[in-house]
Amino acid sequence: MLAGVVSISAAAVLSFGLLGKMVDRMVSLSVGILLSTSLLHALPTAFEGHADPRALFATLLAGLLGFFLLEKMAVLRHSHHYEGDGHHHEHGHDAHEAGKSGWMILMGDGLHNFTDGILIAAAFLADPSLGIIAAVAIIAHEIPQEIGDFIVLLNAGFSRARAYVYNLLCSLMAVAGGLLGYFTLEQATDWIPYVLVFAASGFIYIAVSDLMPQMQRRATLRETIPQVLLIALGVAIVLFLTGGDHAHAH
Structure with missing residues (x-):
């Protein structure tokens, strides 16, 4: 619930003037957090168990390919671009995009949040x-995704309150996923390493296929230095919160 409410609330209160800059900053920080969570914590924890390493690597491969196919079918994610994000979209771009897929955006977010709940559990x-x-x-x-969602819905004619309420309702799908994951996986602990690997594949896919290409479009040294520092900050946050030690996981 906290993951959904915080991200949606942050997206709702950000001012339009700072929107583009805040998204850029969150993208860099997200890359550091997602990659370090996957490669330094989730995957090592999964491989410390008794599961067959080959089966875990097969799960990782299946996860990466599965997220690729979901994105191709426009189920998992949609375009995060909007007017004013620096990509020189024509006037009315947001309304046009939202008119085609406004409700699909909410449906996709609901599914995504449901999956997030299972992964957190x-x-x-x-x-x-x-x-x-x-x-x-x-x-x-x-947060970057919800900012894009929020702006697209506003340009589709949603009021701020209505856009916030609909996104909040979608976020509650994470609670449903969390409850299902907790009560199901608790009875099947042997599946936990595989779900962790699947979660890691999702984090890696989002970071490498979606977020990092956005960062590559800003290639000057002046733009690269803050990106590197924010990635390092994301890694440091994960190391700090995990203590940099997996001994307790045994």
Whole structure:
């Protein structure tokens, strides 16, 4: 619930004047958090169990390909671009995009949030500190997405209150996913390593296929230095919250 409410509330209160800059900053921070959560915490925790490493790598491969196919079918995500984001869209771009897929945006977010809830539950069952990290990572990568959603809905004619309420309702799907994941995975703990690997594949896919290409479009040294520093800050946050030690996971 916190992951959904925080990301949606942050998107709702950000001013339009700072919107583009804030998205850029959140993208860089998200990359550091997502990659370090996946590669330094979630995957090591999954491989510390008794699951077959080949099966876990197969799950990682299936997850990456699955997220690619979902994105191709426009189920998982949609365009995060909007007027004023520096991409020189024509006037009326947002209304046009929202007119075609405004409700699909909400449906896609609901599905995405449901999956996030399951992943958070699996992470908490494996290790409470990993659960906290997973929730923080989800908040970090959801805020840029929710900003895009919020602006598109506003340009589609939604009032601020209506856009916020609909997004908030979608975020409650994470609670449903969390409850389902908790009560299902608790009875099937052998599946937790596989769900963790699947979660890691999602974080890696989002970072590498969506967020990092956005950062590559800003290639000057002046723009690159803050990106690198914010990525490092994201890694540092994960290391700090996990203690940089996996011994407790045994």
